[in-house]
Amino acid sequence: GSNHQRPLRATVSTSASIPRLFGTDGVRATAGEYPLDRDTVQRLGAALVRVLPPQPHPVQILVGRDTRESGPWIEQALAQGAGGEGAVVTSIDVVPTPAIAYLTGTAHYDLGVVISASHNPFADNGIKVFSGTGEKFGERVERQIEAIVADRSWLVSDRPATEVARESLVDRYLAHLAAILPAPPRLTLVVDCANGATTTVAPRLFRQLGLDVTVIGAEPDGRNINLGCGSTHPARLAETVVARGADLGVAFDGDGDRAIFVDHRGRVVDGDAVLLMCARQLQQEGRLRGQAIVATVMSNVGLELALRDLGIDMIRCAVGDKYVMEEMQARGLALGGEQSGHIIFADYLFTGDGLCTALNVLRTMGATRRSLADLAADLVTLPQILLNLRVREKVDVMTVPAIADVIRRVESRVAGQGRVLIRYSGTEPLLRVMIEGRHHDDVRRWAEEIIDVAREHLA
Numbered sequence: 001g002s003n004h005q006r007p008l009r010a011t012v013s014t015s016a017s018i019p020r021l022f023g024t025d026g027v028r029a030t031a032g033e034y035p036l037d038r039d040t041v042q043r044l045g046a047a048l049v050r051v052l053p054p055q056p057h058p059v060q061i062l063v064g065r066d067t068r069e070s071g072p073w074i075e076q077a078l079a080q081g082a083g084g085e086g087a088v089v090t091s092i093d094v095v096p097t098p099a100i101a102y103l104t105g106t107a108h109y110d111l112g113v114v115i116s117a118s119h120n121p122f123a124d125n126g127i128k129v130f131s132g133t134g135e136k137f138g139e140r141v142e143r144q145i146e147a148i149v150a151d152r153s154w155l156v157s158d159r160p161a162t163e164v165a166r167e168s169l170v171d172r173y174l175a176h177l178a179a180i181l182p183a184p185p186r187l188t189l190v191v192d193c194a195n196g197a198t199t200t201v202a203p204r205l206f207r208q209l210g211l212d213v214t215v216i217g218a219e220p221d222g223r224n225i226n227l228g229c230g231s232t233h234p235a236r237l238a239e240t241v242v243a244r245g246a247d248l249g250v251a252f253d254g255d256g257d258r259a260i261f262v263d264h265r266g267r268v269v270d271g272d273a274v275l276l277m278c279a280r281q282l283q284q285e286g287r288l289r290g291q292a293i294v295a296t297v298m299s300n301v302g303l304e305l306a307l308r309d310l311g312i313d314m315i316r317c318a319v320g321d322k323y324v325m326e327e328m329q330a331r332g333l334a335l336g337g338e339q340s341g342h343i344i345f346a347d348y349l350f351t352g353d354g355l356c357t358a359l360n361v362l363r364t365m366g367a368t369r370r371s372l373a374d375l376a377a378d379l380v381t382l383p384q385i386l387l388n389l390r391v392r393e394k395v396d397v398m399t400v401p402a403i404a405d406v407i408r409r410v411e412s413r414v415a416g417q418g419r420v421l422i423r424y425s426g427t428e429p430l431l432r433v434m435i436e437g438r439h440h441d442d443v444r445r446w447a448e449e450i451i452d453v454a455r456e457h458l459a
Contacts, residue, residue: 018150022142024320026128028117031070036125038077040149042156045081047148048111048129051141055110059087062104062169064095065115066197066255069222070125074115078127084157090167094220096197096256097128098353099173104130106176107169116197116255119232122223135350136322174205180348180359181209185366188212188246190262192237194230195220196254202355211362214244217251226253231260231341231354238266248372250361252354257321258341259354261361263373271339272303273376274361278343279312279335280378281364287334287347288312294327294336296320301419301436302381321352382418383440385447389431391458394424397431406453410435410446418443422450431458 021027021035021044029036035044049059061082065071071094079089090109092099097114104112112130120126129137137145189211193199199218206213216236217229229236231253241249241262249262261269275293282288292313295303304314315331317323321344324336328346337343342352345360365372398404411420418437425432433450437443 018143018146021146021149022137022139024322025118026114026126026136028120028124028126030123031068031074031125036070036074036127038073041074041077041127042081042084043149044127044145045078045083046085046154046156047081047145048113049082049085049087050148051144052110059085059111060109061087061089061111061113062100062107062109063089063091063113063115064093064097064100064197066117067094067195067199067220067222067225068115068117068122068125071115074125074127078113078115081156084159092167092169094197094200095170095173096201096252096353096355098257098349098351098356099170099201101130101135101351102173102176102349102353103169105133105135107172108132114255118255118257119226119230119253122225122227130351135325170201174201174208176348177205177353177355177359178209180356181363181366183366184209184211185362186210186212187248187362187365188214188244189362190214190216190237190241190244190246190249192217192229192231192234192240192249192251194226194252194254195224196226196230196252196256198252198256198354202252202256205355214240214246216240230254231258234260234262234268238262238268242266248361248365250354250358253341256354257352258338259343259357259361260341261358261372263376264371265373267373267376269372269376271337271341271343272299272381273379274341274343274357275299275335275337276303276306276379277364277375278345278360279307280310281360281367282334283310283312284367289332289334292331292333294324294331294333296324296338297421297423298339300339300379300381300384302379305382306379325350382436382438383443384434384436385440385443386432386434387447387451388425389433389451389454389459391424391429391431391454393458394429394431395458397422397454397458400457403450403454403457406450410450413437413442413446420446420450 100112114128117124117126203215231251237249237251296319317327321342328336343357414437421434435443435447
């Protein structure tokens with residue numbers, strides 16, 4: 001509704017012709033190119049203020065960014081646009097995305113903005129917006145903002161941007177995290193900061209907790225974020241953990257909202273294993289609300305079977321941390337996440353937080369007195385095969401009798417001991433056939449059967 005906009009500004013028609021700025025995770029593009037050119041970023045800054053209901057005080061916006069070289073000028077353009085609408089912008093420089101989410105919600109800001117492109121290469125950048133409750137903006141508000149930006153009847157004010165206050169709120173965020181680990185275990189840890197946003201906080205946090213820490217990927221130069229390091233490239237972390245004889249390693253992504261682990265032997269431990277060990281630990285502490293967790297369609301069926309043995313349900317949702325969050329909120333659950341290392345602990349924050357995830361893994365290791373390798377071994381993953389078929393058009397496969405028939409045949413073979421997932425790619429003309437089951441050869445043969453029939457009708 002238009003009652004959430006200032007008077008006379010709701011005349012913008014929200015027709016399909018309005019250019020989309022927001023994707024699944026905020027605005028993301030090559031820095032300097034539309035929509036991350038200076039003009040559009042300024043208009044976006046102004047639109048963020050214009051979309052809010054009238055406030056009795058100047059709108060307060062908290063901004064943070066990762067280490068990309070384009071971050072400072074994008075922040076400045078955004079502050080100029082917002083300041084032109086009378087907002088006060090407080091920047092806390094380089095901090096992880098979840099720090100902004102947490103502080104926006106607890107330090108009484110009206111909006112939080114993160115300038116980051118997460119795990120993308122350095123030439124990209126992005127803008128994510130959190131509401132005053134510390135949650136990502138919903139699609140309805142995103143559409144309203146796009147309409148305001150597209151409306152050429154107004155211009156960004158050319159009065160100079162308000163002086164940006166640089167306030168240190170980071171200590172408050174770190175204190176909130178430290179409470180997760182009241183009795184830190186005596187462990188040696190290697191931390192890979194991906195030359196990104198966690199470089200400013202992760203080494204400090206782990207050292208404050210008395211852990212023996214070796215830090216890598218913490219020499220950001222504006223262009224080396226995620227480059228051969230971080231959660232998408234854990235090989236260097238694994239080598240360092242083994243060479244140092246450390247107990248474990250953790251790698252964050254560029255903006256610090258996800259974490260991937262490595263055990264003492266250098267083996268990668270992904271989000272599925274983390275969900276299992278943390279679900280069990282929360283259950284034992286009496287903190288697993290609803291005796292269920294949320295995972296996406298990509299999580300291995302081995303996770304589902306292991307949780308079932310503990311009396312814990314696993315609810316699946318579409319890929320994307322925003323869908324995980326929505327499902328958790330709808331059901332009042334405490335834990336959810338993705339295989340990629342995006343884990344949400346609702347008791348602490350409603351968005352993925354790599355530091356929070358790392359502390360919960362350390363807490364679990366301390367409480368159980370088990371190594372990470374031992375805890376991860378509780379997850380027995382089933383063989384998984386993923387095959388892709390390029391298609392002419394995305395037809396509902398269940399409306400093609402021959403394809404529906406072969407899918408049902410395969411489903412009856414894996415029943416209860418695996419699963420069949422058929423879906424189209426969101427970004428390319430591909431049909432994806434994913435099957436999990438007890439035996440690798442069977443699974444591959446069944447996936448090929450479905451692909452062969454689909455090829456005759458769709459390719």
